[in-house]
Amino acid sequence: MPELPEVETVLRGMTPHVVGKTIQTLSLRRTDLRIPFPTDMHKTLEGAVITRTSRRAKYLVFHLDNGWNWITHLGMSGRFTIEPVTHEPLKHDHALIELTANPVREQLAECTAAEPNILLVFHDPRRFGLMELVKDSEQAQHKLFNKLAPEPLSNQFNEAYLAEQLAKRKAPIKQIIMDNHVVVGVGNIYASETLYRSRIHPATPALKTAKHASELVGNIRDVLSEAIESGGSTLRDFVGAGSNAGYFQHNFDVYGREGEPCNRCTSPIQKIVQGGRASFFCGKCQKLKAN
DNA sequence: ACTCGGTCCTGAAGGC
DNA sequence: TGCCTTCAGGACCGAG
Numbered sequence: 001m002p003e004l005p006e007v008e009t010v011l012r013g014m015t016p017h018v019v020g021k022t023i024q025t026l027s028l029r030r031t032d033l034r035i036p037f038p039t040d041m042h043k044t045l046e047g048a049v050i051t052r053t054s055r056r057a058k059y060l061v062f063h064l065d066n067g068w069n070w071i072t073h074l075g076m077s078g079r080f081t082i083e084p085v086t087h088e089p090l091k092h093d094h095a096l097i098e099l100t101a102n103p104v105r106e107q108l109a110e111c112t113a114a115e116p117n118i119l120l121v122f123h124d125p126r127r128f129g130l131m132e133l134v135k136d137s138e139q140a141q142h143k144l145f146n147k148l149a150p151e152p153l154s155n156q157f158n159e160a161y162l163a164e165q166l167a168k169r170k171a172p173i174k175q176i177i178m179d180n181h182v183v184v185g186v187g188n189i190y191a192s193e194t195l196y197r198s199r200i201h202p203a204t205p206a207l208k209t210a211k212h213a214s215e216l217v218g219n220i221r222d223v224l225s226e227a228i229e230s231g232g233s234t235l236r237d238f239v240g241a242g243s244n245a246g247y248f249q250h251n252f253d254v255y256g257r258e259g260e261p262c263n264r265c266t267s268p269i270q271k272i273v274q275g276g277r278a279s280f281f282c283g284k285c286q287k288l289k290a291n
Numbered sequence: 292a293c294t295c296g297g298t299c300c301t302g303a304a305g306g307c
Numbered sequence: 308t309g310c311c312t313t314c315a316g317g318a319c320c321g322a323g
Contacts, residue, residue, distance in 0.1 A: 034299065076316050126300045128317065171294060188316065277316070
């Protein structure tokens with residue numbers, strides 16, 4: 001269940017292994033994930049150099065030297081690993097990308113010896129992931145990106161902005177902070193964690209929480225950045241079979257803790273379902289449902 | 292303009 | 308042991 005911190009960790013772990021390298025071959029082992037692979041994916045990727053990587057919401061983006069961006073999303077169960085070129089594809093290995101080191105890259109101080117080719121493997125049992133191609137200059141206008149709200153860790157996501165968004169919504173606050181039109185990257189886990197810290201009941205109508213926008217902004221930022229730090233500190237080695245890079249153990253206050261004692265007041269953590277998603281909260285600490 | 296529920300997918304977990 | 312059901316979840320989509 002990669003959320004924004006996990007996606008960021010995957011990005012940071014993968015980047016040093018892929019930037020500056022040429023995509024020698026792309027091997028697709030099926031024709032689609034959640035949506036079909038782009039028809040010209042081989043033509044666009046093969047021969048291109050990965051110049052840099054970036055993240056927008058939960059999308060991982062590989063920027064290529066031919067002006068195209070290779071967009072990827074890990075969905076629910078997706079992961080990238082780096083394997084030797086002798087890697088035998090496993091079940092659910094859907095895309096294998098062979099990368100070759102460039103002469104320029106080999107001139108860098110830390111690359112004294114010629115680097116072997118590596119295989120970047122995309123593995124996704126539930127196939128909620130996706131891949132897409134877009135010109136770098138057109139990414140922001142692309143269907144997947146043009147309605148996305150600000151990044152939670154950016155200055156555009158601030159008290160005034162969030163208060164304005166909350167004031168016009170009466171749906172439960174839990175669902176609103178998970179809405180990509182309000183803020184991106186806050187998934188089911190971190191939504192529950194944020195509301196726990198803010199002492200707001202997840203069923204509170206959003207408009208009644210507008211006066212707490214400042215605290216919500218702060219807690220969303222804190223919860224996500226702490227998880228990114230946690231991911232970074234447990235990221236050992238991105239390379240190797242079975243590598244779980246990006247899927248780190250993290251301590252949650254409420255998520256998945258139904259019946260266990262609240263860390264603040266020892267009252268048992270409760271679970272409700274909102275919009276088909278589990279919400280966890282402390283019924284004693286998170287009483288704010290009005291005012 | 293906003294809200295709600297359905298949909299995609301597989302594997303893990305629980306009931307009988 | 309094994310079959311069945313339920314759940315997990317991001318993001319899009321259409322209906323109200």
